[in-house]
Amino acid sequence: MSLRDHARGAVRDEIARKAWRLLADQGFEATTIDQIAEAAGMSRRTFFRYFASKDELVLTRLVESGDRIAEALRARPADEPAWPALRAAFQHIVELQEAHAEVARPLQVMLRAEPALRATRQERRTLWLELLAPLVAERLPPRPGRTGPDIRALALTGSALACFEAAQGAWAENPGVPLASLLDEAMESVGG
Template sequence: MGEVMSLRERTRGAVRDEVMRQAWALFASQGFEATTIDQIAEAAGMSRRSFFRYFESKDELVLEQLAESGRAVAAALAARPAEESPWVALRAAFDESVTRMEANAEKSHPLQVMLHHEPALRSTVVEWRRRLVGLLSPLVAERLEPRRGRGADVRAAAVTASALACLDAAQGAWALDDDLRLSTLLDQAMGAVAPLD
């Protein structure tokens, strides 16, 4: 039986969630670079000093939010039927995030613009993708035909990174033109690579 989360841990988690919520609202309205830690702290009802008790930087806020979405994709992938090919299962696992982004386009679209076009976030986004490949690859490996040696690890990482590149391409195109549907763009991107599956 797992440990029960203490009241202090739950409170800390709730405060972190509120700080992230306020930060992402500010990022969506004015961009990452233009948003200061002082503004985030004020919006969350705390001092700048208190902010640093929960996060080391604005980059950590972004990375944590991206990691949360990555965990949701991993859970969706793990829940897909075992007989699905890795490519089909990955596309389906992206659906929840894509549907949520489309439903909240007024907030999601500016954030995609920010993630794709703000130079200050490039290293954070690269680190998130690296972590996400590491998170999803073992789940993809379970769907590949077994091979001797470590080749399965390479294949799983390649399939996972390719699917994430398709998602990134779709989100990048959507960031340029939100009149397009993100789900359609993702279908087009993954469909272009699907013959290689």
């Protein structure tokens, strides 16, 4: 990446940080692009040089989280089974959300409650599934004697994502309950 790309990335990160604070405090619909631009110290026009919309801003952050999960999954021992490797890969995001609960909890509520974000949530789920399923497939044993499409990686990844989303939803609504414990319980109930 060039210096210009790094600078652009830093500005995008700063805009996103300011936006997430506003979104956590006010909700998606109530937060305007003008407010985000003002909080980031720029004009509305400058905001649009970095993001096409509030939806894109939200989706970009969610996709980045998926990239972190994928990196963590790649870093797991090659002989680790898929299900525990997925649980371990989620841990970085779990720790980030728990460390920044004052922002993460309201954002989780917002992602579930605001009708305008339903499509964004679904797009995130699809992107994460497409990103993680091939990595999960590498961890699965061969299927001797079986023919037809191998859907195991999609099924495992989709199940793990559903567990993660269920845990995040419960955590957002129940302060004082650790997200890690909720995720462990959800994944144990499906994987055990």
